[in-house]
Amino acid sequence: MELTFNTKLKGTIALTDSFQLTKTLREDNSLYKFIWARKGTVTIDVDHQLITLQENDIISLTNLHHLEIKESEGDYMILLFNSNFYCIYGNDHEVSCSGFLFNGTSRIMHFRLSEEEKATCEAIITSLQSEFQVNDNLKEEMLRILLKHFIIHATRVARKNLHITPDMEESFNSVRRFYVLVDQHFKEKKQVQDYADMLCKSPKTLSHLLSLYNLPSPLKVIHQRVEAEAKRLLLYSEMTAKEIAHLLGFEDQASFSRFFKKVSGESITQYKRQLKESGKIDN
Known part of the structure; x- marks a missing residue:
């Protein structure tokens, strides 16, 4: 199954259970992705790192991550969209996921659905499948609403996994903002003090905030992004x-x-040699 909708402004939303067979989606480097192992297991390659998803696991990837499906022993579903269809940064006040579900580091958000949470996801996917078949001038906005519904649900599940309570909202937003700033400035700013200043906090306070959620230290986050x-x-x-x-x-x-x-x-030379020997890059 492959369902795709494109807007006049080059927006794209797609739903597929056969990503490895869909050349157009595989080669589109503008797409954000949710990968959901619905039954059985699925082994994926993200930037040449193998990850095996168990049943009801979901991961979220940015458009920067390269995805390949290596092996599927069951069913999976991938929901894809680009910023022209729905901008998670411009609409962060609606879904609160930037710097959390989606950031450019190698630390990928990975969570498992409960039976109740699975039922909600199933209902949203079913509605999306139905809406893809509709042909009227309301289709685009309805697909966008359903996408937002899925993102919000995923955000809630991921927050629950991190034990984020309402009284922690302000501190968690600072953490998300830090990840967004790192994505924006990691090429020219590599010191914790730079980001602490932008957040109007001390480096010590910033370190404490990340430790509350068992996240790496601010310096390690910066280094991971680079x-x-x-x-x-x-x-x-x-x-x-x-x-x-x-x-x-x-x-x-x-x-x-x-x-x-x-x-x-390892050195750059050792890393490239390893990639060549494994066939991941050409000799």
């Missing part, structure tokens, strides 16, 4: 290490190489 971008560029672009170093805001290739080895545990 590392994720570096690895994506090494994997999916033809840029040299020198060009990547410049793009990511390092003074020179040597400082980038030192950073990469420190955060990944």
Whole structure:
């Protein structure tokens, strides 16, 4: 099954249970994704890291993450959309998911549905499937409403998994804002103080906020974002290490190489050799 709707302004929303067979969706690098293992298990490759989803697991990926379905022993569903169809940043006041369900680090949001939560997801997906078949001038907005419903439900489930209570709303919004700022500025700002200043907080307070939700330290979040971008560029672009170093805001290739080895545990040369030997990049 593949259901797709495109707007006149290049907005896209799609629903599929056969992503690996859908070239158009696989090659569209503008799409945000929810992957839901509905029955059995599904093994996926996200930026060449294997993840096995158990029944009723959901993960959310940004348009930056590269997704492949490696093996499916059951049924899965993927809901996809781009910013032209629904902008999660511009409409954060509606769904409160930016920097939480979706951010550019390698730390992927992963949660499991209860039976009640599963029933809600099933109802939304069923409504989406029906709406894709409608042909009138209300279709676009109805699909957008249902997408928002799914995002809000996913946000609530993920918050529940992190034990976020109403009295923690303000502090959690600061954490989300921090992740958004890192996505926006990681190339030129790599110090915790930079982000603490933008949030009008001290570095110590920012560290405390992240620790409340068992998240990495602010410096590690920044480093994870830079590392994720570096690895994506090494994997999916033809840029040299020198060009990547410049793009990511390092003074020179040597400082980038030192950073990469420190955060990944291997040199750029070792990383690329490993990718070539595994066939993940061309020789």
